[in-house]
Amino acid sequence: MGSIVAAPQEEVLGHVAVACFVTHCGWNSTLEAIGAGKPVVAFPQWGDQVTDAKFLEEVFRVGVRMEVERCLREVTVGPRAEEMKENAARWKREAEAAVKAGGSSERNVREFVEEVKKRSVRRKTETATL
Structure with missing residues (x-):
């Protein structure tokens, strides 16, 4: 069975097997991605992360921001939307029964x-x- 271990982010990003960096766009992560020369998939949450993501995409042109609208459409009206709703309802019933x-x-x-x-x-x- 695998285990979770600490790994220096800079070394991980520098590895040839890493194609891109999915990041919240904190300043340190932004610098590490640029320093490693890796494209970025930006998923900012708050504060300066939003600005950092905008710079990565629009100024430095090294990445894209996650498409929230596409994701919302997928879970509400997409081809798997009904399946996801049914699964969510089933897990809700399971959770209610458990407690x-x-x-x-x-x-x-x-x-x-x-x-x-x-x-x-x-x-x-x-x-x-x-």
């Missing part, structure tokens, strides 16, 4: 607490026999 009394969330918490109690008793027993 109801006797639902899987309650059962899982109860099982977790019981396991912690067992381990605690086992540890106390092991410590007492030393």
